[in-house]
Amino acid sequence: MAVPATASVRDANGYRPPAVTGLVDLLDAQVRERPYARALVVTGERVQLSYRGLSALADGVAARLGGTGLSRGDAIGLVSANTAEFVVALLGAARAGLVVAPLDPSLPTTQLSARVRALGARAVLLGRVPAGAPSPTSDGSTLPVPVWPLRVDVSRAGAAALTFAPGAGAAPRDGGAASELSTRDALVLFTAGTSERAKMVPLTHANVAASVQSLCATYELGPRDATVAVMPFFHGHGLFAALLASLAGGGCVLVPERGRFAAGSFWDDMRAVGATWFTAAPAIHEILLDRSEREYPAAQVPPLRFVRSGSAPLNPATQRALERTLGVPLLSAYGMTESSHQAASEPLPGRGKLKHGSVGRPTGVEVRVVGRGGGACPPGVEGELWVRGPTVARGYLGDRELTAHTFVDGWLRTGDLGALDEDGYLSLTGRINNLINRGGEKISPEHVEDVLAGCPGVSEAAVFALPDAVYGQRVGAAVVVREGESVGADEILRYCRDRLAAFEVPDRLDMVGSLPYTAKGALDRKAVQARFAAGS
Incomplete structure (x- = not known):
């Protein structure tokens, strides 16, 4: 019997991933079943915003975007730090049928402009940006399309107000890679690189759903969980792992006061939200380890279940040292933008062996190691990692040649070197180009x-x-x-x-x-x- 696209089934460990189809219905189950549960904790006063309140704000954005001349499937940029504005703008634009392209708010306006033009975005939503970051202006003088500021204010009692008046006048469709998008698409993420060379990765709602479900299943994320947003939301790590998987699973996300990681307030934030996990890049884990002797609140530790590391290889010595400090497993994960973030992870205790030095086993995808001749490498032999599955993008926007080289018969050629062992655990050894x-x-x-x-x-x-x-x-x-x-x-x-x-x-x-x-x-x-x- 076929399983409907919106359904989910329990895995071998009895966990049922959230039944979502993409960004549009990401909050729906929580709004129905737990409307007053906390979804976000925001501002320096750490005010709680419920799932019902968050959903209402997103509906408000969607409704006001309906009068701007934008059509379903059009691309729109989003410039914001990790704030309530980012989350509300993302979900609201998705509910309006738009394809959202999160942009790094710290980029110079010349680079933001280059990315907006390359994509063919028709407008940009502007949330709060980090102090000192260049900010596009609402009169459009710094970007080639209209810039629409959006603000969310949440009272201590949790009442939220939306300030957003885009008006009519989205930029005309004038070239750019957006012509390759459709209503099936949810996101366009820019890979690391210069503004002229950054690759544009289109991800469908189906890609988003598969990624979120895989993350939730890997870490058994649910309503009991809470985390602090450490990584930026304009990249896959922070967007998929910290934000979208948490919300789909019914958990809570605290966004730091200034919209980005701050080592000095991190443990206070973790305690305030009762964090059960967090995910970060190795550089941040190194910072936390270096400061742990004087800052880690061992006597007031939040109820951690595990910690996660991604975006770059984690040194095993750091991994072991942090585990001793925190008293929970530190799980290494591997992925890339083109695979909607995660492709492999070390498992939770009880779900498999912990093999530090590896990045665990594939999660929701197939991984094979390919040698120079194009054949699969036996266990323990290094080759290029290829990934195939429902989280893998279809290609790059505006670059057919690179798409043809990187995406082959449904497989993503990652450009990473590694090997699989006899148990199917993946070890990374480097990048071909490095x-x-x-x-x-x-x-x-x-x-x-x-x-x-x-x-x-x-x-x-x-x-x-x-x-x-x-x-x-x-x-x-x-x-x-x-x-x-x-x-x-x-x-x-x-x-x-x-x-x-x-x-x-x-x-x-x-x-x-x-x-x-x-x-x-x-x-x-x-x-x-x-x-x-x-x-x-």
Whole structure:
């Protein structure tokens, strides 16, 4: 008997994922069954906004967008920090049948304009932006389309008011990749990169539903759960894992006062919402670990079930140290924008083995490891990771050549290197494009970074290529030493020589104060190369 698209069935562990079909009905079950349960906790006063209240605000946005000249399937940009405005604008635009493109509010307006033009968005919804970020103006002087400010005010009693008056006058349809969108689409996410080269990934409502259901099933998310929004909502990590999966499962999300992660208030926020889990990039886990001795509230710890890490490889030493500190498992996950975020994760205790150093098993998708000849690699053999399943996008907007190369017969060629073991656990070994070629020896910077980060006293590491007239490339590294430690370059290199092949040991090691990261918390390799390899 066929199962309706809106239904969900219990998995082998008895958990029933939420029955959703996309962004439009994400809140519906909670509004029917638990209308006054808290959905969001917002503002510096940590005011609660119920599912009924959130849904009403989204309906208000949808209704007012109906008089703007926009049609179902049109693209609209969204510029906002992690605030109630972001959530209300996203869900409201989806209910109006629009395709939402979240944009990084910290981008210069020239880059925002470039992305709006490339997509062909007809307007931009503007929420609250972080202090100091360039803000588009409502008169359209900084963007090529109308900018419509939206504001949500929530009283201490939980009463919410929407200020949003877009009026008529959306920009005309004037080229751009939006012509490839349809009413089946929910989101367009921009991958990391420059504004001119950033790839545009269209995700359907079916992609969204599959991703949310997979995340909820992996971590058994439900009404008892609460989290703090650490990662930005304009990227898949924060959007799918922290926000959408929590709301679909009936949980609660606290959005920090300033709309972004703040280490100094993090544990206060976690206690205030009674957080049962959180998800973050490794760089944030490193920050929390470094500050844990003086800030972690062991005597007043929130009721954590687990912690999650994604967006970049997590050093196993950091993983074990945080687990000892927090007293719960820290689960590594793997995914990418093109797979609607998660493709693999370590399982919860009781759902399988924990294999630190891996990113767990596939979740809701198939993963295969492909060798140079195009065949599947046996267990333990490195190759390129290919992913197939209901969360995988159909391609890139406006780039047929790259789509044809990356999406092959339903498979997503990730460009990541890794291997599957006999139990189906996936280990990542690097990116194909990141490999350093030292006289014919192919070196994974991620592997060298992992070893460097395991050296006592080292907090972070970045490995990059140095040009060389003889070998073509040599290995350079920049390391950050933990506060209060005094480890030196000679000691770090001795540590490396005991654990790396001779050709992998850095030829140059720089001690630096900090490393550059992207907005989603991954090491910014372009910035690393420009900053540390220059003048070599």
